[in-house]
């Protein structure tokens with residue numbers, strides 16, 4: 001064991017550790033462990049009842065152990081006596097392969113066996129709302145086109161800079177913060193890195209943003225579409241595949257054939273991927289949404305790719321990477337890159353041709369695209385059925401996909417049982 005967490009605690013003044021894992025629905029679970037007990041936890045893990053979280057387990061199952069990854073340690077910038085640790089899940093002496101962090105590690109290992117390393121950068125949009133989540137927190141933030149609004153950005157200076165200062169101190173190399181396209185919406189960008197590191201940082205970022213917002217008396221939400229008339233929370237991810245220090249996607253004037261094959265794989269699996277990249281009932285109120293007050297949804301509606309054009313699902317802003325614009329703020333930090341990598345590796349193995357790049361405005365001219373590209377699923381159930389039918393993704397994650405489908409079908413059925421006001425409004429007089 002190269003990192004002794006007990007020694008690190010003594011050295012850095014850490015008195016408690018949060019041993020944290022992300023479940024299949026993206027919820028973060030943790031135990032708060034005193035530093036005096038960390039040595040045993042580092043070896044054996046912290047015990048949990050797996051069924052009590054979103055994992056495919058039963059109440060009769062034995063203890064689930066979350067074994068912390070010492071390399072993931074982050075001292076909470078707003079409470080430095082606490083050290084946060086991402087953990088991998090084990091049960092009965094075996095890794096839980098139907099868990100997000102281990103699923104990502106498995107895909108990373110497959111890429112490594114071929115000589116490749118995935119690097120990712122994520123753009124996690126969020127709203128700052130009132131504590132009840134029912135309204136944006138800034139009553140003066142009312143512009144019809146509020147993107148990059150200087151005044152509204154600076155009214156949230158204290159929160160945004162507290163988070164950005166934290167990222168600076170943690171060495172994430174953040175480089176810009178802005179007010180996004182919806183009233184009350186923000187985005188903060190830090191530098192891309194290897195996929196597991198970015199995934200751990202994304203999990204921590206969501207925790208940090210929520211924590212700092214609460215400290216300031218507000219609430220932060222990454223919910224895909226919290227307000228029907230405003231642009232939703234996307235989670236765009238930029239991907240590149242590396243061989244050592246060489247970016248295997250960077251072809252100079254254009255992306256390489258390898259990158260095109262990777263994109264071909266993502267396009268081929270996209271409708272099935274949506275079940276995980278857009279994992280909630282609410283997600284589909286962002287995908288295929290009507291025009292928002294700002295003039296555009298900025299979310300894709302069809303399975304298309306392009307150069308530098310934000311109306312398509314995949315954008316190639318520069319010839320060194322591509323941006324997948326499908327995922328939303330509810331996407332699991334680990335399953336998002338795991339899935340993209342699984343689909344991309346399939347595209348590489350089959351040398352899939354992504355077809356022609358589109359150059360149109362998909363929001364106004366999508367119906368004119370020759371060959372009628374597939375539409376993204378219209379709701380979570382359609383997406384789950386597409387995932388169910390995906391031999392590629394099931395073969396890539398044979399433990400995780402069935403477990404995920406089982407739990408998500410349960411969620412869909414729970415939703416479908418709800419009687420809504422809309423039904424009363426449209427059906428009372430039938």
Ligand SMILES: [Mg+2]
Pocket residue numbers: 123125180187234
């Ligand atoms: Mg954005």
